[in-house]
Amino acid sequence: MNECPISLPRRHLLAGSASALAAAGLATFARGSLAQTAAPKPLPAFASWKDPASFIVHSSSTIETRRSVFGTSVVTPAEQLYVRNNLPPPDPAVVIDRDAWELTIEGVKTPRKFTLRELRTMDIETTAMVLQCSGNGRGFFPNKPSGTPWTVGAAGCVVWSGVPVRRVAEALGGVAPGLAYMTGTGGEKLPEGLDPLSVIVERSVPVQAMGDALLAWEMNGAPISLAHGGPLRLIVPGYTGVNNIKYIKRLAFTARESEAKIMSHGYRLSPPGAKGDPSQPSVQEMSVKSWINSPSPEASTLKAGLVQIHGVAFGGLHAVSRVEVSLDGGKKWSDARFVGPDLGRYAWRQFVLAAKLPPGSFTLVSRATDVAGNVQPEQRLENAGGYNNASWADHAVNVSVA
Incomplete structure (x- = not known):
C-alpha cells in the first residue's frame, strides 16, 4: 500500500521536560480494578499534547484510550492513541534534530551506521497496521x-512511513x-x-518478519x-x-535471541503463578481478535429501537474475513458487515450490525475469523x-434497554 485514502491531519510535535521524563520511571504498576474505573490522573509531560478526555491515565508511562473514543474511522489519531513505555524516553532534544539520529546495522555483509537523513x-x-x-x-x-489492567484501549490502527528493512x-x-x-x-x-x-529494551523476532x-x-x-518512539x-x-x-x-541479525531480560524472561506465556523463562513461548505474533466499541460499557441505558452495534476486528498476521455479532452472549450469531476502507491485512476493519433492541438486558459480543480460518476463541x-x-x-x- 502506497497511500492512505483518508485525510490524516498533521500532528503536534512533542514538548516536555527532561525532568518529567525521568519521573516516568521504572515503577512496577500496582494491581487495580478494571481500566474503565481507574481514577483520573493528568497526562504526563511527554504526552501532554494528547486529548486528555480520550484517556484513562494509569501511570506516567501507561495511558489507555477510552473504549467509547474509537469511533468508526479506521485510523486512530495520534492525539487518541495509547502510550506504553517500558523505560523513560530519551531526551526530547532527539526529536529536534531528527535527521542526526544514528542507527547501527549488524549481521549483514557490510555492517555500518546510518543517520536518519541517510535512511530517508x-x-x-x-503501512497501516494495528x-x-x-x-x-x-x-x-x-x-x-x-x-x-488494560481492557481494550491499549491498541490503535495507525499508518507508518519509512524505509523497508529488507531494502537496507x-x-x-x-x-x-x-x-x-x-x-x-x-x-x-x-x-x-x-x-x-536487566533493563534494556531489546527484542528478537524471526528473521522472516523482516519482509x-x-x-x-x-x-x-x-x-x-x-x-510513540520518534x-x-x-x-x-x-x-x-x-x-x-x-x-x-x-538493528542486528543474530543467530540467537537477545539475552536481555525483557526477551529471555519478560513477555513469556508462563503458567499462572510461574515466572517467565526462555523455555516458554514468547509474546510475538498477534492473534485474531475483535471487540465492540459502541454501545460501550460507559453508556447509560439505551433507548429501545434500532441500534448500530460497531467495533473493530483484526487478525495479526492475517487479514480478517468475517465478523459475527451476538446479542445474547454467544448463543446466536449474525454476520456483521465491514465499513470503511480496507487498508491491508495488518490494519483493523471496522464492522457494524444494525439491531432492533426491545426493552431488556443484552450481552453483546463479537467474534472474528481471519482468512486462514482462525476463529477468535471464546476463552482467554x-x-x-x-x-x-x-x-x-x-x-x-x-x-440495558428501556
Missing part, C-alpha cells in the same frame, strides 16, 4: 496479573548466512548502577512523536507492541502475565 534517501513505503500492547485485555483476567539489508549485501533473528535495541537512557541487560518491517520516521502523516521506530506488522522497538539505535489463554487476551467472552458489553 534509500526508499520509502507506507499497534497493540501485549497486555491489552489484561484487566479481564480474574486473577489480576501484575501490570497495567539488501544495500548492505544481505543478511549473513545462518542468522535466524532480527533483533532491535531501543535508545532509551538506561538507569545507572544496573546491569544493562514487511519498516524503519519508520512518520506516523499518521507526521514525524513520530517522542511518546525519531525512528522499528515497525514489525502483525507483532505486539513490545516488538516494535521505539527509538531504535541498533490463562497465563501469569495477562498477555494475548483475545477472548470474545471477556470483551462482552452488557447493556
Whole structure:
C-alpha cells in the first residue's frame, strides 16, 4: 500500500521536560480494578499534547484510550492513541534534530551506521497496521496479573512511513548466512548502577518478519512523536507492541535471541503463578481478535429501537474475513458487515450490525475469523502475565434497554 485514502491531519510535535521524563520511571504498576474505573490522573509531560478526555491515565508511562473514543474511522489519531513505555524516553532534544539520529546495522555483509537523513534517501513505503500492547485485555483476567489492567484501549490502527528493512539489508549485501533473528535495541537512557541487560529494551523476532518491517520516521502523516518512539521506530506488522522497538539505535541479525531480560524472561506465556523463562513461548505474533466499541460499557441505558452495534476486528498476521455479532452472549450469531476502507491485512476493519433492541438486558459480543480460518476463541489463554487476551467472552458489553 502506497497511500492512505483518508485525510490524516498533521500532528503536534512533542514538548516536555527532561525532568518529567525521568519521573516516568521504572515503577512496577500496582494491581487495580478494571481500566474503565481507574481514577483520573493528568497526562504526563511527554504526552501532554494528547486529548486528555480520550484517556484513562494509569501511570506516567501507561495511558489507555477510552473504549467509547474509537469511533468508526479506521485510523486512530495520534492525539487518541495509547502510550506504553517500558523505560523513560530519551531526551526530547532527539526529536529536534531528527535527521542526526544514528542507527547501527549488524549481521549483514557490510555492517555500518546510518543517520536518519541517510535512511530517508534509500526508499520509502507506507503501512497501516494495528499497534497493540501485549497486555491489552489484561484487566479481564480474574486473577489480576501484575501490570497495567488494560481492557481494550491499549491498541490503535495507525499508518507508518519509512524505509523497508529488507531494502537496507539488501544495500548492505544481505543478511549473513545462518542468522535466524532480527533483533532491535531501543535508545532509551538506561538507569545507572544496573546491569544493562536487566533493563534494556531489546527484542528478537524471526528473521522472516523482516519482509514487511519498516524503519519508520512518520506516523499518521507526521514525524513520530517522542511518546510513540520518534525519531525512528522499528515497525514489525502483525507483532505486539513490545516488538516494535521505539527509538531504535541498533538493528542486528543474530543467530540467537537477545539475552536481555525483557526477551529471555519478560513477555513469556508462563503458567499462572510461574515466572517467565526462555523455555516458554514468547509474546510475538498477534492473534485474531475483535471487540465492540459502541454501545460501550460507559453508556447509560439505551433507548429501545434500532441500534448500530460497531467495533473493530483484526487478525495479526492475517487479514480478517468475517465478523459475527451476538446479542445474547454467544448463543446466536449474525454476520456483521465491514465499513470503511480496507487498508491491508495488518490494519483493523471496522464492522457494524444494525439491531432492533426491545426493552431488556443484552450481552453483546463479537467474534472474528481471519482468512486462514482462525476463529477468535471464546476463552482467554490463562497465563501469569495477562498477555494475548483475545477472548470474545471477556470483551462482552452488557447493556440495558428501556
